[in-house]
Structure formats: structure tokens, C-alpha cells
Amino acid sequence: MGSNSLHVLKGINFDVKAGELVSIMGSSGSGKSTLLNILGMLDEADKGEYILDNVPIKNLNEKIAAKYRNEFLGFIFQSFNLINYKSALDNVSMPLYYKGVKRKERTDRAMHYLEKVGLAEWSHHLPSELSGGQKQRVAIARALASDPKVLLADEPTGALDTKTSYEVMELIQGINDEGKTILVVTHEHDIAQMTKRIVNLKDGVIIDDSKVEQVRASQHV
Amino acid sequence: MFDIERWQEIFETLRKNKLRTFLTGLSVFIGIFILVMLLGFSTGISNGVRSQFEQDATNRISVWTGVTTKGYKGLNPGRYVQLKNSSFEAVQNKYDDLLEYRTKDYMIWGGTVTYKNETGNFRIRGTLPDNQFIENADIGSGRFVSQSDLQNNKKVAVIGNKMKKDLFKDEDPIDKNIQIFGMNFKVIGVFYDPGGDREESQVYIPVTTAQQVFNAGDNIRNMAFTVKMANNFDQAVAQSTAIAEGIEAQIKEIHTVAPDDQSAVRVNNTLEEAKKIYSLIATIQAVFWFVGIGTIIAGIVGVGNIMLIVVKERTKEIGIRKALGALPMSIVGMILQEAVFVTMFAGLFGLIFGLGLLELVGPQIESDFIKYPQVNFNIALTTVFLLVIAGALAGFIPAYRAAKIKPIVALRDE
Numbered sequence: 001m002g003s004n005s006l007h008v009l010k011g012i013n014f015d016v017k018a019g020e021l022v023s024i025m026g027s028s029g030s031g032k033s034t035l036l037n038i039l040g041m042l043d044e045a046d047k048g049e050y051i052l053d054n055v056p057i058k059n060l061n062e063k064i065a066a067k068y069r070n071e072f073l074g075f076i077f078q079s080f081n082l083i084n085y086k087s088a089l090d091n092v093s094m095p096l097y098y099k100g101v102k103r104k105e106r107t108d109r110a111m112h113y114l115e116k117v118g119l120a121e122w123s124h125h126l127p128s129e130l131s132g133g134q135k136q137r138v139a140i141a142r143a144l145a146s147d148p149k150v151l152l153a154d155e156p157t158g159a160l161d162t163k164t165s166y167e168v169m170e171l172i173q174g175i176n177d178e179g180k181t182i183l184v185v186t187h188e189h190d191i192a193q194m195t196k197r198i199v200n201l202k203d204g205v206i207i208d209d210s211k212v213e214q215v216r217a218s219q220h221v
Numbered sequence: 222m223f224d225i226e227r228w229q230e231i232f233e234t235l236r237k238n239k240l241r242t243f244l245t246g247l248s249v250f251i252g253i254f255i256l257v258m259l260l261g262f263s264t265g266i267s268n269g270v271r272s273q274f275e276q277d278a279t280n281r282i283s284v285w286t287g288v289t290t291k292g293y294k295g296l297n298p299g300r301y302v303q304l305k306n307s308s309f310e311a312v313q314n315k316y317d318d319l320l321e322y323r324t325k326d327y328m329i330w331g332g333t334v335t336y337k338n339e340t341g342n343f344r345i346r347g348t349l350p351d352n353q354f355i356e357n358a359d360i361g362s363g364r365f366v367s368q369s370d371l372q373n374n375k376k377v378a379v380i381g382n383k384m385k386k387d388l389f390k391d392e393d394p395i396d397k398n399i400q401i402f403g404m405n406f407k408v409i410g411v412f413y414d415p416g417g418d419r420e421e422s423q424v425y426i427p428v429t430t431a432q433q434v435f436n437a438g439d440n441i442r443n444m445a446f447t448v449k450m451a452n453n454f455d456q457a458v459a460q461s462t463a464i465a466e467g468i469e470a471q472i473k474e475i476h477t478v479a480p481d482d483q484s485a486v487r488v489n490n491t492l493e494e495a496k497k498i499y500s501l502i503a504t505i506q507a508v509f510w511f512v513g514i515g516t517i518i519a520g521i522v523g524v525g526n527i528m529l530i531v532v533k534e535r536t537k538e539i540g541i542r543k544a545l546g547a548l549p550m551s552i553v554g555m556i557l558q559e560a561v562f563v564t565m566f567a568g569l570f571g572l573i574f575g576l577g578l579l580e581l582v583g584p585q586i587e588s589d590f591i592k593y594p595q596v597n598f599n600i601a602l603t604t605v606f607l608l609v610i611a612g613a614l615a616g617f618i619p620a621y622r623a624a625k626i627k628p629i630v631a632l633r634d635e
Contacts, residue, residue, distance in 0.1 A: 042544065042629040062549045070546020081541045081632060085237040098546040103226060146546070 008034045009045070010204035016183065018149075021176040021214075023184045023192040026201035032185045033154060035201070039183065040073055040152045041065050053149055070098050074143030078155035080135040082127040088114060088138045089123040095146040113141040117171060133164035140171060144180075151175070151182040157191055169194045170217035190215075231559050245527045245560070246567035249612070252520025253568045253605055256513040257575025257596050263509035265583070265594030267502045272415065272592055280321070280457065281355055281491045282465045283445040284312075284472060293479035302476045302485045306439040311475060312446075312468050319464060321449045322351035325441040327431040334424060335400040336388040343384055344423035345401060347431020355445050356414060363395045363410030370409075370427045376434075378406040381421030385411050401426075404434055448492070458496045465490040513604075520608055525615025528560055532619040539623050540631025549624035556620040557613050564612040568605035576601070 008031040016022055026032045037043035038050065041060060050057045052072055060068070074095075075081075082091045093101075093110035101109070114120050117137040119130075127135055136156060143151050153172065157165035169191060176182050176196075184195055192198050193215045200208035235242045286302040309325040327347040334343050352358075353365040361382060370377050378399060385394050394408045406426060414420035432438065448464055451457040469488040470480065478485045532539075539552055576596060583594045623631075 037629050040544075042627065042632075066543065066546050066548045069544060075544050077632065081537070081544070083538050083541055085234070090233070094542070095545040097226065097230065098542070098548075098551070103229065142545070 008204055009038075012048075012201075012204075012206055014199060014206060014209060016150075016181060018181050019176070019179050020197060021173070021182045021184070021195045022197045022199060023186055023195035024199045024201060025187060025189075025192050027187065029203075030201040031204045032187075032201050036152055036154050036183065036185045039150075040075060041069055066098075070095060070146055072149045074146065074148040074151045076136070076139050076143050076151060076153035076156045078158035080127070080132075080139045080159075082135060082138060082142075084127050087124045087126060088119060088130065088141075091127070091138055092142045092145050094142060099146055110141070110145055113144050114138070116144070117141045131164075132160050133167055136160060136164075136168050137171060140168070140175070144175065149181060151180055153182065153184045155185055155187070157186065157188065165191065166194075166217045166220045173214075173217055227555070227558065231555065231562060234555075234559060235563065241527075241531060242563055245524060245531075245563045246570075248520055248523035248527065249564045249567040249608060250571040250574075252516050252523070252608060253571030253601075254575045255516045256604055257572060257579065257601055259509045259513045259516070260596045260600065261575070261579040261583070261594040262591065263506045264596065265586070265591040266505055268592040268594075269588065269590040270498060270502055273590070279491055279495045280447045280450055280461060281445055282448060282461060282468065283443060283489045283491075284468060285443045285487045285489070286472075286476075287484045287487065289478055289482055289485040291479040291482045293482070294477055296477055302478060304441045304444065304472075304476075306441060308472060308475055309441060309444050312444065312471060315471060316446070316464055316467070319449060319460070321447045322354045323444070323446045324349040324352040324355055325428060325444045326352070327428050327435070327437050327440065328442045329431075329435060332402055334384070334388065336394075336397065339388045339390075341384065341387050343381075345431070346423055346425050347428035347435075348425050349428055352425065352445070353412070355447055356420070357416075358412040358414045358420075361411045361413050362393075363408070365410055365412070366425055366427050371429050374430045374433055375427060376404065376406045376430055377409045377426065379410040379412055379425040380408055381423050382411055382413050383418045383421035384424060387422075399424075402434075454496075454499075458492050461490055461492040465493070517604060517608055521611040521615060524560070524564055524608075524612035528556070528612070528616030529619045531560075532556060532616075532623045536623055536626065536631050540626070540628045543624075543628040544632065552624040553617070553620045556623075557616055560616045561609055561613050564609045565605070568608055572601050572605055 012035060024032045024035060034043065038045050041057060044060065052068070055068075057068065083094070086094070089107065089110050092113055093106040096106040096109060111120065111123060114123050117140055119134060119137055119141070122130060122134060127138070130138065136159075140156075151172075156172065157168055160168060165188075172182060172184070173194060184191070186192055193212060194217050195212070196214050197211050198208070199206055284304070286304055289296070289298050289300045289302060292298050304325075306325065309323075313320070313323055325348075329345040331342050332345040334341055334345075348366060349371070350366050350368055353360070358365070360379075363379070365379055366377065369375075378401070380388075380394060380399070388394070388399065389397070394411060397408050398405045399408055400406070401424070412421070412425075428441070432440065446468075448457070448461040451460055465488045469486055472478075472486045472488075473480055473482070476486070535556075542552060543549070576598070579594050579596065586592075586594070
């Protein structure tokens with residue numbers, strides 16, 4: 001973007017094992033979102049290596065990036081990013097459509113994930129008819145739908161109030177308990193405490209990387 | 222393209238965005254509809270003008286005489302040029318091979334015609350059998366003047382349909398006697414003429430009879446010919462112009478008229494007139510096409526514009542779809558397929574609606590100058606496809622650009 005290049009990340013080296021629940025913290029401008037975008041193949045690093053499930057991710061053309069995104073990754077965004085003219089069910093089945101799953105099976109699987117996030121009754125509602133927390137839960141169901149290896153959540157609670165935030169975190173913890181690897185970008189300490197490991201970024205380098213005692217969100221709800 | 226899943230996705234998107242779908246469709250619909258109307262009416266006008274023109278044979282050359290305006294070879298101006306049988310024969314002999322039909326007429330502009338108690342004033346025209354074809358007269362019942370009528374100076378009459386209605390009402394006129402200036406004539410036929418009432422208010426009798434009963438000797442009032450048509454229209458026009466000029470020169474010479482005297486001998490060449498009319502029709506059609514193509518271009522620009530807005534509006538959605546694993550080409554494909562479907566559907570609908578309206582309203586139009594408005598279906602269909610292709614092209618560039626945007630940029634919150 002533009003001619004002025006700005007080095008955001010200046011040497012990051014860390015591993016995430018399967019089944020981990022990691023939060024990436026840092027003040028704004030620390031590069032946490034950029035890191036997540038690189039991990040999510042929405043952006044590409046100028047230098048360095050990124051290996052996902054023993055597959056080196058580099059020199060991606062659009063086609064392969066799309067395939068990897070679809071198979072390996074599930075995204076959860078701060079602003080939910082649901083398609084506003086599609087029902088909750090259709091939003092959830094979207095990744096399956098791009099995976100080439102047939103309509104019938106798509107609907108069944110999407111319904112299953114909606115049940116999982118507790119929104120089965122809301123399956124035919126449009127996003128505009130749902131509350132913020134419900135929207136985020138639809139987004140989580142969508143991220144899970146294609147059964148990805150890693151969930152990437154960019155400030156998943158950023159647009160929600162505390163109570164709803166904890167509900168969403170409870171859901172995320174539950175998913176992690178089932179063995180899914182999850183990375184959460186956040187700048188809220190209470191949210192970070194609900195993960196199992198906190199990576200602290202400042203000015204593009206990791207200043208701290210430590211395991212934490214997980215606070216169960218269910219205690220706060 | 223034939224992926225049923227893709228179509229389901231597209232129909233759903235269209236259904237959920239009704240206003241957008243409607244507006245895109247509307248601009249295409251109106252474009253095609255107006256084009257169909259314009260083309261229909263341009264054809265209607267051509268048909269109308271053509272039928273006005275076909276009152277008489279289009280390849281006709283007629284010769285009339287008047288009073289000389291110039292002195293020539295010692296003769297004074299102001300002299301009436303009287304055509305004679307011999308003038309007609311001279312022309313006929315000279316151009317025999319090139320002429321199709323020929324007639325010489327002796328006519329009385331207005332004469333009293335009576336049947337029983339009904340009387341009217343009609344034009345009385347002594348003529349030759351060929352005149353039926355030169356005047357484009359259709360025989361409704363009975364027959365036209367024949368060669369044997371001429372040879373025997375028979376007192377027979379072929380009356381126009383208007384005249385029949387005036388004098389005979391519902392009665393069958395064939396073999397009845399009518400009185401022309403008190404002389405008995407037997408009606409042998411009734412004719413129709415595309416020229417309408419005016420042309421149907423006359424009575425044809427054999428020219429020899431006319432010359433005899435009106436004491437005209439071998440005088441004739443005018444003569445008319447049709448020229449054998451060459452296959453090529455321009456060639457036919459050139460040929461008939463040449464013949465018309467030749468006849469004019471010949472008549473002037475026979476009757477000692479100055480070659481540059483415009484009013485003494487007038488030769489009217491309808492084919493030359495026809496050429497003017499046809500080029501007028503061509504101009505009208507060109508203008509209609511020009512306006513029609515302008516409308517289509519406006520439609521294309523409209524579709525392109527809507528596509529641009531659609532893509533802009535859907536940038537975020539495109540970002541989401543890409544984040545979920547959509548290929549760039551599937552996004553371009555989705556947007557284009559949607560656009561093509563809507564333009565095609567609306568275009569065909571406009572086409573059918575336009576054709577239907579022409580079909581319905583066309584026969585109701587009672588104007589001499591608009592007849593049977595219709596559209597060449599293939600041309601109309603081609604324009605629909607042209608519009609669809611152009612609309613797709615106009616939509617391709619923004620769609621392609623949108624699909625190239627990194628999802629991270631598309632998803633960025635504004």
C-alpha cells in the first residue's frame with residue numbers, strides 16, 4: 001500500500017501447537033492484527049517462514065490461498081462480517097458452498113453448528129434481526145463449519161459488552177476444549193486471561209510469551 | 222455456467238436484493254422496448270408511404286401535354302399541343318421492346334352518368350386494356366376493357382366501386398345499362414383502386430368508343446407506359462429515366478415544341494419519384510436506427526453504471542467470501558452471471574412486450590402513413606444479445622478489480 005513502506009513486524013518467532021488457545025496482546029500499532037492477517041493468509045509477510053500443519057505457506061497464488069483459507073482456517077472478526085442479506089443458516093453454510101459440499105448436506109452441517117452455538121431457533125433470521133452476541137455466535141459457527149485446523153479471532157469481543165463477551169469466550173473455550181487450535185487477538189486483559197497462553201507484542205517484537213492459568217468464562221457469566 | 226449450486230446462489234441473491242434486480246432489469250427492459258417500438262414504427266411508416274405510393278404502378282411513365290410557352294420554328298407560343306393516335310404509335314414503335322404495358326387515354330373530366338333514377342358526375346375515361354395494370358386497378362366483378370371491345374367500338378363500361386355504390390346501391394351492376402351523356406353503355410365490370418374513392422369515381426370505356434362518341438377524331442388526352450423492370454433497382458431507374466427523356470424529346474419533335482419548353486409536354490416518371498421516396502424511407506429508417514442505437518447505448522451505460530455500484534456495494538461481501546475460501550474467478554463469475562441473467566431476462570421481456578404491443582396496437586392504427594408496424598425478430602433478438610454482452614463487459618472490469626482486492630482491504634472497517 002503506497003510508496004512509504006512501514007515495517008510493522010520486526011522478527012517474530014513462535015510456535016503454536018495443536019489444541020492451544022493463545023491470545024495475542026499488545027497496544028494498537030504493536031502489529032498484532034498484522035500477525036493474525038499473515039497467519040490467516042489474508043496478507044503475506046515480506047520475509048520469513050510460515051508453516052501450517054507441516055505445509056510451508058509461501059508464494060501463494062490466489063487460488064491456493066483461497067483453498068488453504070477454506071480448508072485450514074476459520075475467521076472470527078470484531079465486526080462479525082456476516083453477509084447481511086443471508087439468513088444465519090446461509091451464512092454458516094457459506095464456507096461449505098465454497099468447499100463444494102452439496103446443498104442438502106451443507107444445510108445439515110450448518111444447522112449442526114448453529115445448534116452448537118445455541119442458535120438453532122434463529123437459523124432463518126437475518127443478521128439485522130440478531131443481537132451483537134448472537135451475530136458473533138453465528139460468525140463462530142461459520143468459522144467452525146468447514147472444520148478448519150485453526151480458528152483466528154480478531155478482537156472477537158471488541159464490539160460486545162462484558163457479559164456478552166464472556167458468553168462468547170465461554171463458547172470459544174468450549175470449542176478449544178474439544179481440541180481446536182484457536183488464536184485470539186485482543187487488548188483486554190480479562191479476555192486474555194481466559195486463554196491458556198498470552199503472547200505480548202510491542203512495536204513488532206514479542207516481549208513476553210507465557211502460559212497462564214486459564215480463567216473459565218463460565219465463572220463470570 | 223451450468224452449475225446448479227451456482228444458480229441457486231444467484232437466484233437467492235437476486236431474490237434478496239429485489240430493488241437492485243428491478244432497477245437493473247428496468248433500464249434494459251426500457252432500452253429494448255423503445256428500440257422495438259422505434260423499429261416497429263419505422264417499418265410502419267415505410268409500409269404506409271409505400272402503400273400510398275403503390276396507388277399506381279411504380280414503374281410508370283405518363284405523358285401529358287399543355288400549352289406552349291415558347292415560340293419555336295416560326296410557331297407562336299400559347300398553342301395547345303394535341304396528342305394524336307399517331308404520337309402514341311410513334312412512341313410505341315420506338316420503345317416497343319422496353320415497354321411492359323401501354324395505354325392512350327381520351328378522357329372527359331366530368332360527365333353525367335345515370336342509372337335509372339340515380340345520377341352522378343364522374344370522370345369518363347377511354348382507355349386501352351393495359352391501363353388496368355398501369356392504374357393498379359383490381360377487378361371486383363366482371364372484366365376490364367378488352368381488345369375486341371376496342372376493335373368493335375363497343376359501348377361497354379367498367380365502373381369504379383364508388384360509382385357502383387352511388388348508382389347501384391346493392392344491386393348487381395353487371396350487364397345493366399347506364400347512360401353516359403344519354404348514351405347507353407353496358408356495364409361489364411367493377412374495379413377497385415388502391416387510390417381510394419377518388420380513383421374509384423371514374424368509368425373506363427374503350428378509347429376507340431370514346432373518340433367516336435365524343436367526336437374526338439384521333440385525339441388523345443394523355444398516354445402512359447410502364448417500363449420492364451431491370452433486376453437492379455438503380456439500373457431500372459436509370460433505364461426508365463432514359464426512356465422518359467427519350468419520349469419527351471420524341472413528342473416534342475413530333476409536335477414541334479421547343480426542347481426546353483417545360484409546360485407544353487410533361488413526362489412524369491414515377492420510378493424516379495419512387496427512388497426519392499425510397500431514399501426518404503431509408504433516411505427515416507436510418508434516423509430511427511440512430512435513435513434506437515442511442516437508446517441501446519444509454520441502456521448499456523446504465524447497466525455498466527449499476528454494475529459499478531453493485532460491485533462497490535458488495536466489496537465487503539466479496540472480502541468475506543474470499544476469506545471463506547472463494548476463488549477470485551468464482552466471484553467475477555458470480556457477479557457477471559447475475560448481470561447476464563438479469564439483462565437477458567429483462568431484455569427478452571422487453572422484446573416480447575414490445576412485439577406484443579406492436580401486434581396488438583398495430584392493426585388499430587388508422588393512419589395512411591403508418592401501416593403494419595412490425596419488427597424483424599432476428600434483428601431485435603440480436604440487439605438483446607448485444608446488450609447482454611455489452612452489459613457483461615461493462616460489468617467485468619469492476620468485478621475483476623473487486624475480485625483482485627485483498628480480503629484484508631475489503632474487510633477493513635470504514
